[in-house]
Amino acid sequence: MSENPTKNSFEIQYEMLLNAIPSSVLMVDRKLQILSVNENFLIKSQRSKDATVGRPLAEVFPLVILQSTGIEESIRNVFHTGIAVKGQKMTYRAPGVPLRIYYYSILPIQIDQIILIMEDVTEQFRLSEEVRRVERHLASVVESASDIVLSTDIDGRILTWNSAAEKLSGLSTQEVYGRYFFDFCDLSQKQMVQQIFQRMKTSNAAHTTEFNLLTPSNSGTILISWVFSPMKDDYSKTVGTVVVGRDLAERRKLELQLRQSQKLTALGVMAGGIAHEIRNPLAVCSSAAQFLQENQISDDFQKECAKKIQANIQKASAIIENLLRFARSSLDTEMVEVDLISVLKETIDLVTNQAKVQKIKIHLSLQKNNIVVSGVQGLLQQVFMNIFLNAINAMPTGGVLSVAINTVEDRVIVRVIDTGVGIAAGELDKIFDPFHTSSPVGQGTGLGLSICYSIIRQHLGSIQAESRLGQGAAIIVTLPLL
Amino acid sequence: MNKNVLIVDDEPDMCWVVSQIIQLQGLNVFTAYTGEDACFKLSKGDFSVVFLDAKLPDMDGLDVARRIHTMVKERPQVVLVSGYHYRDDPVVRNAQEEGIICCFLAKPFSNEELLSILIALSS
Numbered sequence: 001m002s003e004n005p006t007k008n009s010f011e012i013q014y015e016m017l018l019n020a021i022p023s024s025v026l027m028v029d030r031k032l033q034i035l036s037v038n039e040n041f042l043i044k045s046q047r048s049k050d051a052t053v054g055r056p057l058a059e060v061f062p063l064v065i066l067q068s069t070g071i072e073e074s075i076r077n078v079f080h081t082g083i084a085v086k087g088q089k090m091t092y093r094a095p096g097v098p099l100r101i102y103y104y105s106i107l108p109i110q111i112d113q114i115i116l117i118m119e120d121v122t123e124q125f126r127l128s129e130e131v132r133r134v135e136r137h138l139a140s141v142v143e144s145a146s147d148i149v150l151s152t153d154i155d156g157r158i159l160t161w162n163s164a165a166e167k168l169s170g171l172s173t174q175e176v177y178g179r180y181f182f183d184f185c186d187l188s189q190k191q192m193v194q195q196i197f198q199r200m201k202t203s204n205a206a207h208t209t210e211f212n213l214l215t216p217s218n219s220g221t222i223l224i225s226w227v228f229s230p231m232k233d234d235y236s237k238t239v240g241t242v243v244v245g246r247d248l249a250e251r252r253k254l255e256l257q258l259r260q261s262q263k264l265t266a267l268g269v270m271a272g273g274i275a276h277e278i279r280n281p282l283a284v285c286s287s288a289a290q291f292l293q294e295n296q297i298s299d300d301f302q303k304e305c306a307k308k309i310q311a312n313i314q315k316a317s318a319i320i321e322n323l324l325r326f327a328r329s330s331l332d333t334e335m336v337e338v339d340l341i342s343v344l345k346e347t348i349d350l351v352t353n354q355a356k357v358q359k360i361k362i363h364l365s366l367q368k369n370n371i372v373v374s375g376v377q378g379l380l381q382q383v384f385m386n387i388f389l390n391a392i393n394a395m396p397t398g399g400v401l402s403v404a405i406n407t408v409e410d411r412v413i414v415r416v417i418d419t420g421v422g423i424a425a426g427e428l429d430k431i432f433d434p435f436h437t438s439s440p441v442g443q444g445t446g447l448g449l450s451i452c453y454s455i456i457r458q459h460l461g462s463i464q465a466e467s468r469l470g471q472g473a474a475i476i477v478t479l480p481l482l
Numbered sequence: 483m484n485k486n487v488l489i490v491d492d493e494p495d496m497c498w499v500v501s502q503i504i505q506l507q508g509l510n511v512f513t514a515y516t517g518e519d520a521c522f523k524l525s526k527g528d529f530s531v532v533f534l535d536a537k538l539p540d541m542d543g544l545d546v547a548r549r550i551h552t553m554v555k556e557r558p559q560v561v562l563v564s565g566y567h568y569r570d571d572p573v574v575r576n577a578q579e580e581g582i583i584c585c586f587l588a589k590p591f592s593n594e595e596l597l598s599i600l601i602a603l604s605s
C-alpha cells in the first residue's frame with residue numbers, strides 16, 4: 001500500500017475496505033493487465049504488490065489455471081458483451097501452499113475495466129464433500145443391511161426401499177416408490193398397518209409388530225417382524241416413518257424344529273406308562289387266543305374270547321392313536337377353530353398311563369362342554385402335555401392333578417393344579433426361561449415351559465405360575481375366546 | 483394248604499384271563515382291583531397264592547407285597563405279573579432276593595407258564 005499523499009480520504013477508505021474483504025479482488029483492464037489488487041489476493045498468491053500490479057494476468061496466474069479455466073477468454077467476453085460472469089469454479093495452488101478452491105466472478109465496472117472477485121471456498125467444499133461421503137456411507141449401510149429398511153412420508157407413501165426389501169418382496173424401488181406401504185400388506189392386516197402410520201404422526205415411540213408382506217412375484221406372502229419409528233426433523237416435527245423388517249422364516253423354522261424335538265423328549269418320558277398300558281391288552285389277547293386253541297371249549301366261551309380279543313386290540317390301538325396324534329409333526333401353523341375341551345381331554349388320555357404308574361389321580365372340572373378358541377391343535381396339545389408332565393414329575397409319590405376350565409368375559413382360563421413339591425419363591429419367575437430345570441442332567445432339558453410360553457404367546461394368550469415350596473403348584477393358561 | 487387265590491389287577495379283563503386259566507384247578511378265586519382292597523382282603527382271609535399287578539391305581543404292586551410281608555402271619559406266595567417291568571429288572575430281582583415276591587411273570591404270558599407256576603407253588 002503506497003502512502004501517496006495525493007490520495008484523498010475517500011480513496012484511502014475505499015482501499016481499506018477492499019483490503020478488509022475476505023475475498024481476493026483484482027481490477028483488470030482491456031489488455032488483461034492488472035491495475036490493482038487487494039491485500040487478500042497477495043496473501044493467497046504469495047506475491048508482492050510490485051510483482052503483481054501493472055503485470056499482465058498471464059504472468060500472475062499460473063499457465064495451468066489460465067488454460068483450464070479459460071479465464072482470459074471470459075474476461076475478453078465480459079469486455080465485449082458487458083455481461084457479468086458469476087460463480088465459476090477454479091482450483092489454484094500457489095507455490096508452497098496446499099490446493100485451494102475458489103469461486104470467481106467477473107464483473108464489468110467501467111468501459112475499460114473489469115473486477116475479478118475470487119472467493120476461497122476450500123473449506124465449504126471440503127465440508128460438502130464430507131457430507132456427501134457420510135451420505136454415501138449411510139446409504140451403503142442401508143443398502144447392505146440384510147433387514148428390510150424403508151422410509152415413508154407422513155401418510156405412509158414409500159420414499160426409499162433398500163435392496164433387502166427388493167430381494168425379499170421381489171419389488172423394485174421404481175415399482176413401490178410413492179405408493180402406500182400398506183398396499184403391500186396382506187389384505188387382512190391392511191387396516192392395522194394403516195393405523196400404525198396414523199399413530200406415528202403423534203407418537204414418539206417405536207412400534208413393534210409382526211405381519212405378512214406380499215411377494216407378488218410368486219403371489220405369496222412372507223412373515224416379517226417390523227419396527228416402525230417416527231422420523232423427526234430438526235424441530236422435532238414428524239416428517240415420516242422409518243420401517244425396519246426382519247424375515248422370520250428362518251427363526252420360525254428353528255422354533256418348529258425345537259418344538260418338535262421337545263415333543264419327542266416328552267414322548268420318551270411317557271414311554272414307561274405306555275409300555276404298561278399296551279402290554280395289558282396284549283396280555284389279554286394273548287391268553288384269550290391261547291384259550292381258543294384248546295380242544296373242548298364251549299361255543300359261549302369261544303365267543304367271549306373273541307370279544308375280549310377284539311376289545312383289547314381296540315384298546316391298544318387307541319393308545320397308539322393318541323400317541324401318533326401327539327407325535328405327528330404339527331408343521332401346519334394355521335390358526336383354526338379348536339375345541340379346547342377336546343384338546344384337554346385327549347391330552348389327559350395321553351398322560352393317564354403315566355399318572356396311574358405314579359399313583360396320581362386326575363380331576364377334570366368343566367363349566368361347559370365346548371369351548372372354542374382360535375389355535376393350532378397340535379401346539380395347544382403340546383402346551384398342556386408339558387404342563388401335565390411337569391405336574392406329574394412334581395408328584396413322585398402320588399397326588400392329585402386337577403384341571404379346571406373357566407370362561408371369564410372374552411377369555412378362557414385353564415388352571416392346572418398339582419399337589420407336588422411346589423416351586424420356591426426365588427425360582428418362580430425363572431421356570432419359563434429356556435434351560436431352567438431342576439431335573440437331573442440328562443432327564444429334563446428345561447425347554448418345556450419356555451416352549452409353552454412361546455406357543456401361548458403365538459395364540460395371543462398368557463401363561464403364569466403360582467406356587468409355594470412344598471405346597472403344590474398351579475399353572476394358569478389364559479386364551480382369548482373365539 | 484388252603485385253596486384261596488387272590489388276583490390283584492385294576493384291569494377286569496386281566497382278572498378274567500387269570501381266573502379262566504386257573505379255574506379248573508379246584509381253587510377259590512378272589513379278585514381285587516386296588517392295592518387297598520388287596521391289603522384288606524389279604525388281612526382278612528387266608529390265601530395261598532396272590533397274582534399281583536405291578537402298577538395299581540393307588541399303590542405300587544411291590545408296596546402291596548411289602549405290606550403283606552410284614553402284616554400277614556400266614557404269608558401267601560406272591561407272583562408279580564407286570565407289563566411295566568422286564569425279567570431281569572433290578573427292581574424285580576431285588577424283590578425276589580428280599581423274599582417279598584417268589585416269582586415274576588411278564589405280560590403278555592403263556593397260559594401254560596402261569597398254570598405251571600401255580601402248580602409248582604401249591605405243591
Ligand SMILES: Nc1ncnc2c1ncn2[C@@H]1O[C@H](COP(=O)(O)OP(=O)(O)OP(=O)(O)O)[C@@H](O)[C@H]1O
Nearest residue numbers: 390391394422431437438444445446447448449473
Ligand atoms: N408343577 C410344577 N411343580 C413344581 N415345579 C415345577 C412345575 N412345573 C415346572 N416346574 C419347575 O420348572 C422347571 C422348568 O420346567 P420345564 O418344563 O421348562 O423343564 P423340565 O420339565 O425341567 O424339562 P423338559 O424340557 O423335559 O420339560 C422344572 O425343572 C421344575 O423345576
Ligand SMILES: [Mg+2]
Nearest residue numbers: 386390448449
Ligand atoms: Mg417339563
